[in-house]
Amino acid sequence: QSALTQPASVSGSPGQSITISCTGTISIGDYDSVSWYQHHPGKAPKLMIYEVTARPSGVSNRFSGSKSGNTASLTISGLQVEDEADYYCSSYTSTSNRVVFGGGTKLTVL
Amino acid sequence: EVLLVESGGDLVQPGDSLRLSCAASGFTFSNYAITWVRQTPGTGLEWVSTISGSGGTTHYADSVKGRFTISRDNSRNTLYLQMNSLKAEDTAFYYCTRGAPTGWYFFDYWGQGALVTVSS
Numbered sequence: 260q261s262a263l264t265q266p267a268s269v270s271g272s273p274g275q276s277i278t279i280s281c282t283g284t285i286s287i288g289d290y291d292s293v294s295w296y297q298h299h300p301g302k303a304p305k306l307m308i309y310e311v312t313a314r315p316s317g318v319s320n321r322f323s324g325s326k327s328g329n330t331a332s333l334t335i336s337g338l339q340v341e342d343e344a345d346y347y348c349s350s351y352t353s354t355s356n357r358v359v360f361g362g363g364t365k366l367t368v369l
Numbered sequence: 370e371v372l373l374v375e376s377g378g379d380l381v382q383p384g385d386s387l388r389l390s391c392a393a394s395g396f397t398f399s400n401y402a403i404t405w406v407r408q409t410p411g412t413g414l415e416w417v418s419t420i421s422g423s424g425g426t427t428h429y430a431d432s433v434k435g436r437f438t439i440s441r442d443n444s445r446n447t448l449y450l451q452m453n454s455l456k457a458e459d460t461a462f463y464y465c466t467r468g469a470p471t472g473w474y475f476f477d478y479w480g481q482g483a484l485v486t487v488s489s
């Protein structure tokens with residue numbers, strides 16, 4: 260099972276853009292199985308991106324996803340104070356029927 | 370409105386058993402796979418177990434396989450997680466999550482979580 264590696268923390272100022280990476284040690288899972296979750300402490304996590312690039316209804320278009328090789332990325336443009344949260348990537352591998360999460364990235368909006 | 374409400378979290382001793390429940394509403398429960406995801410204090414999210422809409426297929430993380438059993442009662446719109454032989458490392462918030470229509474491994478709705486503490 261491939262592990263997913265994320266940076267422990269990233270930061271940015273309001274209005275700026277940031278990118279959080281998610282790299283699979285072996286692979287990033289099935290081709291389109293990458294998703295991203297936002298977690299404000301004390302609240303339920305929220306699905307922000309699925310199928311690498313798709314946004315659920317209600318999620319701001321400031322959030323976008325991409326993938327290149329074994330690395331998926333979440334980009335947040337026009338940073339807002341309320342974007343400060345923990346972000347987790349996730350992927351699925353059909354050969355093992357397992358889901359794996361990255362270690363999480365703490366986003367600080369300065 | 371889709372709602373998932375966990376219950377049953379408690380403080381237990383190592384080796385004890387505990388059963389979590391998740392009451393679902395706002396959607397046709399039997400049409401969706403449901404998954405337990407946990408978050409241990411100070412660390413990240415961990416996938417625990419998934420059950421198909423019919424209940425006929427289950428998957429488990431290696432860390433809980435053989436100790437935890439996931440089940441569901443579609444007549445009661447309720448999901449369960451029976452946890453046996455609990456260990457200190459099972460201490461976590463346990464979230465009930467719904468699998469998205471495009472893939473059960475996308476968790477589109479989450480409950481607020483139930484805290485399980487395993488300590489002597």
